[in-house]
Amino acid sequence: MSLVRQTTNGIYNLILGLAVTVKHLFKHAITLQYPKERWTMPERSRGTVVLLSDTETGKLNCTACLMCEKACPVAAITIEREKNPETKKFEPTSFTIDMGICCYCGLCEKACNFSAIKLTGKYEMSIYDKSELIYDMDFLQKLGRDVKYEKRKRVVKKTAVKKATAKPKTTEARAESGDKKAEGTSSTKDDGDVKEKPKNETEEGKE
């Protein structure tokens, strides 16, 4: 008797499975025909890193404070800088990112106080030669030309409650750097031995 019940049960469940697949046969496909159709990447999408420039002057926002270089866990960012004799401010002379080792974590964007570096929704950056993955400053600036962004306001005091829609990191990063300034610049020193980089000339107080 149990054999009969088992068999009928089994056949019922086999048919149940067939019903599920045939039900899906008449549903619309959910996949995308990739090169013809493309996803719209969400606003926060973390793809290729770009350097942002000022919308009015067209100059890079980067002030070569080396914060992103220090924040990078894989040391993909290399910055060389020079002091502009006129303005007495640092300017980057070379800014390279090795996208081959970049892990797209977004810590550089979080570390930046000047809206100079951003991870964008661009993702089709495949090339044949690995060395072409090392992006230089001009190329990064070119990539960042059409990227919309909000320039961070110079708010020193943090706001208490954030709206869900606002980009919370903006104010936080600001507030964080505010905290840090209060602490003094000595706290940046320990980052130094991650990479052999000049560590004492971080121009935090410049802003």
Added chain:
Amino acid sequence: MDSEGLLKYITEEYKDKIIDSGIVGGVATIEVKPGDWESIAEYLKGDMETRFLSVSNYGAVDYREKLGGYQLVITLFSYEFNHKLTMKTLLPAEGEECPEIKTLSAVWPVADWFERETAELFGIVFVGHPDPRHLMLDEDWDGEYPMRRGWSGRDFITKPDK
């Protein structure tokens, strides 16, 4: 038993074997002599009051600069009583020396792989281990121990060529 009660019980029960004890980060912690490592583990597993049937974590810390040796750390826990215990021991060693200690894999079979990993990465010899092959590293690894402090076999950060 909560951490304090457990610690109290264990320190009273194994008074003569425990060097140091305390609560570190909410977990009852005891330190024993390397010679007692295996015997106290067996006791703790068999003790009906503790019933440490399982190993949560088992590894080593290179304390050669600070304490002059490697510290073995094993965190035990008991499904039955839901309590944890960290047991430590310091293996004195200097330089490139490989200290020796008795294996725990007879007590908890899971310690097998933990010890194989610790052995190859720290250079601690587990005496009596049933299968002392390399686990993570190549079979023909050159004999350096990568998890030791100051190991500089390879640079961890590669810079792009300029």
Added chain:
Amino acid sequence: MTVKELKTEEFMVNMGPQHPSTHGVCKLVIKMDGEEIKEITPHVGFLHRSIEKIGENRTYAQFVPYTDRIDYVASMNANHAYVIAAEKLGGVEVPERAEYLRVIMAELNRIASHLVWLATFAIDLGAVTPFLYAFREREMILDLFEMTCGQRLTYNYMCIGGVNWDIPKEFEPKLREFLKIFPSRVDDYEDLLTNNPIFLYRTKNIGILSKETAFEYSVSGPSLRGSGVKWDIRKAESYSIYDRFDFDIPVGYNGDAWDRYRVRMREMRESAKIVQQAIDGLPGGDIQTKVPRTWKPPEGEVFTRIEAPRGEMAYHIVSDGSTKPYRMKIRTASFCNLQVLPIIGINHLIADLVAIFGSLDIILPEVDR
């Protein structure tokens, strides 16, 4: 030639590192008698990146992206395990909203991880279609993650002191839509597999993991619960804010592959329940406690563990008071769970080994770290 003269011989087979059913680069050296398995020797380490050593060379904040890579199928849970440990080490308080967001993300990722497991488990048994169905639902979860943190696989969502991004406006309606359709989708999978006689034949009484063996090998997570042990760190130690939610711990009875399958299927529904409660009770407020950029936790050590989708994930961090950990030991579930494979996989056919391996839900980067 008489029958007596015919000799049979055991032979060795390398299953992996390139084999479709080892779920990554794991090599099993199998001694076989015909199709019957006599001995299994796992060889791991192909993916060894020495993440523990990397941890000693990175600041606490810089290490978060690396935790994504430990268990890339459940990165949120891996993030969670690490930030909890670091916060406990430094005594950082986390805002309530951040805790809720963490729980939502961790539970969603648990569902996603179990869906990947279901997909690969079904495909191991030869059923290809559930694979695509499971990935369809996983895509919905990944879309939610992507709109929140911008990535689909390695999220780097949690940071020490909270979470990096607040959820966007369109997150909540999408999540509720997902929670609404998800149970019916799980029903679909169950129709395809659970009581299918072929599936039952392939998984019932296969790879029985007894309670005792599970204890000895510190098996954790759904594989342990499949053996009938009601043990879940979310309940037993109640890290984060899990004590506020109402959910069950599904357990099996025999510890065979089918029980482990059932436990995971039911766990997906329980996780959906937790997410529902969390999104309903999501408070407003801050999402991050300010942690200085070069954060130095006090000297000391900490041991914390969480219930990751594959089981217990624990961090043992030793701090010497500098910006970088002095030592970081990561205990992952797969590392211990894989060790029972030579015990429970023996005397089965090679087709069963594939089923057992699938039912244990091993992920190799977690074993090798």
Added chain:
Amino acid sequence: MFELGGIFEAIGKWLNGFLPPVWVTIISAVITGLAVLGFLSLLALFLVWWERKISAHMQQRYGPMRTGWHGVLQTIADGVKLLQKEDLMPKDADRIVYFWAPIICFGAAFMAYLVVPFGKGIIVQDLNIGILYIIAITTFTVVSLLMAGWASNNKWALLGGMRSAAQIISYEVPLSLAIVGAVMLAQTLSMNGIVSAQAGGFWHWYVFREPLGFLVYYIAATAEANRTPFDIPEAEQELVAGFNIEYSGMKFAMFFLAEFVNMFTVSAIAVTLFFGGWQPLFSFLGFIPSWVWFMGKSLVSVFVLMWFRWTYPRIRVDQLMNFAWKFLLPLAFLNIILVGFGIVVFK
């Protein structure tokens, strides 16, 4: 109208008009051979595409979409790719056996079509032992799979070959016994004879006379054609790809096409034996050409096989054997007894 059978007869008559009979025989043999080969190649190409589309839509995907309308030319593109591939042979392979295995596999699949009645009068040779011939010739497949598994000198391939030998030989027994039921009812071994015995509406089809026989036949045929849930000789997840693991290029393509041709073969036999062959559903639907009926029914049967494949998990090798010997074989015997009773009682 549109009956193809007439065309072949007309060609024969026309040739007979001016050629000696020997030449007619040779030419017609060549023509039929080429026709069957061409038909099967097209059929296999179509079936491969069809399976891809069915599986894709069952999984809410599109499947091939680029080559031609909805990717109809995809299989041809794949075939061209396979042709261009290097023909690899493992160093320690048994060269002769390795070379011949795919040819025998494809040849056996091809030969079965000699006696399949595609429509009224469309049959290459109506042998009076047609069904016996098919059973005999399809068994060659197992030889080729075993050859492939052995010659590859690969442990996985050997396991696959052994599995296939065990499986196909086991399932041959219930399969043949299920066919016996239909033969008893039709009182003939000729394929055309079996079809004509089921004339006059669908209630005369043998599937309603002996449903048990049909069930046993269909399950055994699924195994015979190496389809999921009985595709254990290939079993990509366990044996990587089983017997054809070392094959590449055109040799692999031959195995691949043979699998699809075999799938159509078992469907065609199922249609012939149990669904009235090229007979229409109702006799008033007779204006639709008979070959359309035959192809339609066969493709439905093929669809069901594909449907199985994309729904079920794979059964284990020992369970497969148990199922054949302990379940299907008694059922097949029961079917013969029931059919015998039926013939005696209702005659």
